Amino acid sequence: MTESPAFMLATDRRAARRTARVLVVPAALAALAVAAPQAAAHTDLEASSPAKGATLAGLPPQLTLTFSDPMTQKYAKVAVTGPAGTSVADGEPQADGKAVTLALTSGSTAGRYTVGYRVVSKDGHPVSGSYTFTVNETAAPSSPPTPTPTNQAAAPPTASTPKAEHAAADAGTSSGSTTPLLAGAGVLAAAALGAGLYLRRHRQARHGD
DSSP states (O other), X not given: OOOOHHHHHHHHHHHHHHHHHHHHHHHHHHHHHHHHHHHHOOOOEEEEESOTTOEESSOOSEEEEEESSOBOSTTOEEEEEOTTSXXXXXXXXXXXXXXXXXXXOSSOOSEEEEEEEEEEBTTSOEEEEEEEEEEOOOOOOOOOOOOOOOOOOOOOOOOOOHHHHHHHHHHHHHHHHHHHHHHHHXXXXXXXXXXXXXXXXXXXXXXXX
8 A cells, every 4th residue: 555645744744853852852961061060150269368267466458359260340349347346448449350459457456357258250250258367466565674773882981080089089078077067166156155145144133133
């Protein structure tokens, strides 16, 4: 039995559709395999200075963040806050290739500092994150010890001369001999005064008789 042309045409169409379906599946898988690496690509923070969890002797003059892709200046946002929660940034962050830097103020207090960032790479990938580092208190320089004043050397004893010794002896002798003489003179004067009073009273008594 000879098949009609219409039947043969329908059979050919069904076969073509089956062949197309078989070819479409591998082509789609190949497209996904090519697109997968591009979709998985993203920008990462590769290095930072100060580093995450670092302990420093003092706050550095600037913060530097290095990413895996070049950054855009327009969308570079970086903040650094001190122990009191206030900003220690000095100006705006600057993007230069893969690095973003932020100047920091000097004379900050010791304690924990927090870094927060949100940047966008030139191919449109946003990156955000945060970390902390610590600044220790710098010890104040010790002042030199104050020298202890030494006692002045004692003056040597003055040697007494023979003349001075004799003068002191004469002064002692004179004062010692003068004292008894004055005492004797006082006794004599008292006796004379008493005798005069006695005589005066005796005369008055006689005249009265």
